[in-house]
Amino acid sequence: MLSDVEIAQAHQLQPIDQIARDAGIPDDALIPFGTTKAKVDITKVGESHREGKVILVTGVSPTPAGEGKSTTLIGLTDALKLKGKRAVVALREPSQGPVMGIKGGAAGGGYSQIVPMEDINLHFTGDFHAIAAANNTLAALIDNHLQQGNSLGIDPRQITWQRCLDVNDRALRNVVIGLGGKAHGVPRETGFTITAASEIMAIVCLATSLEDLKERLGRITIGYTYSGEPVFAHQLEAQGALTALLKDAINPNLVQTLGGAPAFVHGGPFANIAHGCNSVLATSLARRFGDIVLTEAGFGSDLGAEKFFDIKARFGELDVAGAVVVTTIRSIKYNAGIAREELTKDNVDAVRDGISNLERHVDNLKKFGVKPVVAVNLFTSDSDEERAWLRSWAEEKGVALAESEVWAKGGEGALELADAVLDNLVEGQSQPIYDPADGIEASLEKIATTIYRANGVEYSAQAQKALAQIKANGWDTMPVCVSKTQYSFSDDPSQLGAPEGHTLHVRELVPRTGAGFVVALTGAVMTMPGLPKVPSANHIDVDESGTISGLF
Structure with a gap:
């Protein structure tokens, strides 16, 4: 079986100026970085009659089993392209931290990638x-x-x-x-x-x-x-x-999917310690040149999607027409407490017991005014009985669900998902869940009780002192960016599934007056991660010809 990087290296990329020309990007707006990637000058793109529909791709609470959110998004884009739609990707740039650490990159995988994969995952355009x-x-x-x-x-x-x-x-x-x-x-x-x-x-x-x-x-x-x-x-x-x-860095980067769709890849804030969305400029550019824009928010919907609606969409004046929640049968079973080494075994009871996490994410997205579609990223270990039970659950709950095989098949593996997404688009209805004008305490209470299902919020002495200072400086009406573990709806990563009745512990409040929000640090989340015992960097190598290996 070929690795992700081997698949990407074997692919014949189209010249980036051809990708740009097909998308309608003016020649004088393109700033090439070689022949396979470029920046797009935001001052030279001109006006467009298009305002592409934004579809947000998010996921369940991440697990060691892996969900494949970016991979699904890219494959879905190629599937929509196969159906004759002008679909454009708007993604974050990968951080060297996860690339050299444990999580991996953000360029997709298998036959559902954005390319050139090595460049995107390493220095890219700087x-x-x-x-x-x-x-x-x-x-x-x-x-x-x-x-x-x-x-x-x-x-x-x-x-x-x-x-x-x-x-x-x-x-x-x-x-x-x-x-x-x-x-x-x-x-x-x-x-x-x-x-x-x-x-x-x-x-x-x-x-x-x-x-x-x-x-x-x-x-x-x-x-x-x-x-x-x-x-x-x-x-x-x-x-x-x-x-x-930063005058050049502000211009979004243009690359392509394996299926030849244009992809704007720009900015890379984490979702557990930042706001987790690609740039407003990249998403806005994508809307100018595509009828459908597929964009992503990091980690589960409780982190990335909440910040997408309450921070990015608010600042960027974006209306969201649809949403996709990516899950796997393995991750559902993991949320039922099944050990990682047991996840490939047929276990319908575990699917039934772990469905609460997926159900919570679906319900949360509805609160933002969208009709979420569940994308089940299939693995060869998924049994027919497990898949049947999941389809019956979706039918009973009135949730649109489609299976996806994009890792192995690219866009051809997401045609069913593409139909489901197109069938569930809405217009002019998405909205945030809180009003920052009500104050930080009210905003945090709303997020904690509505999205996390907590009973309330508890502030440390340090956070209370910071809150008083924030109010004294008139910063109390900025949106809140919650820094929280990605593994649970609570601030305790060990509480899997769909915990309720817990308390959100805010240990520190940090005003980010340039960004325009206040960061609420909760639990034990840190703004500088550490490397694992065996980092991914140990597996990366370069041969005499300069070909990179071991990059996923």
């Missing part, structure tokens, strides 16, 4: 590097300001801005800088965030223009003065330099 450079330039300007007399009166103990890099490096979570004497800076405690969780990543993904990007960068809160007043990036005169570093 967006992550540009974001890290901008992030760390701001950090250097802060420390230089302290060194040069600190005219703003910044309290080194209250600097909230951290450096970042796109690597899972737990040793950098907490560091002390400025050591070595007076010439080497002001000693203070700080830390590193992974680039995917940086506020600048969120800003790039939520900005609607270069001008909007610059304004958002200027209003980043970097810390507080000795008297407790917030200090913003524009007070350090940093926004111009940061914008210069």
Whole structure:
């Protein structure tokens, strides 16, 4: 059996200018990076009579069994293309952290991929590097300001801005800088965030223009003065330099699916520690050039989809016409408590016992005003009896369900799913579930009780102090970005299935005034992940000809 990278390497890609031309993208808007990938200049795309329908692809709570959300999305796009639809992909860029760690990339798999797969999963067009450079330039300007007399009166103990890099490096979570004497800076405690969780990543993904990007960068809160007043990036005169570093990175990237559909791949915030959606600009561009736009929100619907509707769609003024919830029979059984090594065995009782997790995700999506379609990503171990029971469940609940075999068959394996999605489109009905004007506490209560089915929210002393400071600064009406484990509806990753009656524990509230939301850190989630015992990086190699192997 060929690996994902071998399948991608064997594929004959179309020239990227041909993909662009077929999509209707003007020649002068294309900025090629070689022959197989390009950026699209947002200032030169012109007007379009199209406003493609947005279909959100999300999933159940992720399990070690794997669900295949991106793979399903890409195969569904190719299936719609086979049916004569102008379908366009809008996806996030992979982070080097998971690529070198444990989760893998974000380019799909098997015969349902976006290509060139190796480039996309590694450096791509350098967006992550540009974001890290901008992030760390701001950090250097802060420390230089302290060194040069600190005219703003910044309290080194209250600097909230951290450096970042796109690597899972737990040793950098907490560091002390400025050591070595007076010439080497002001000693203070700080830390590193992974680039995917940086506020600048969120800003790039939520900005609607270069001008909007610059304004958002200027209003980043970097810390507080000795008297407790917030200090913003524009007070350090940093926004111009940061914008210069990001002026190319803000342009979305264009690649293609194995089926030849255009794919805008741009931005990569994680969904468990950030807002988990590709850029507003990429999605908006996709709508200009496609009749149907397939986009994704990270992890389960309780994380990515909630933030898509309550943050991205709100800021980007997007209406969502449809939604797909990706699941597998193996993941359903895992939510019933079945051990990983037992998941391939026929067990209809386990499917029945684990269905509550899928059912919860379906019910939650309905609250946003869409009609979700369940996509069952099939594996060879799935028995006829298990599949039959799942179809009967869907019929009983009135839920549209379609099986998918995109990993093995590409677009041909999602034709049934494509029909189900087209049959369940709605217009002008999607909506967020809370109003930020009601305040952070009300917003968190709504998310916790409505989406997580918690009894309420509990704030640590540190979170209560931060909440008071947020209210005092007038930031209480920004949306909330919950940082929570992806493995459970609760903040406890061991609570599988569909737990109810738990408490959401908020340990810290962090205002991201440039991005325009407040991050609520819950449970034990960290903004700098660590590597596993045997990282994926150990399996990646390059031969004498430069061909990469071991990349999934």
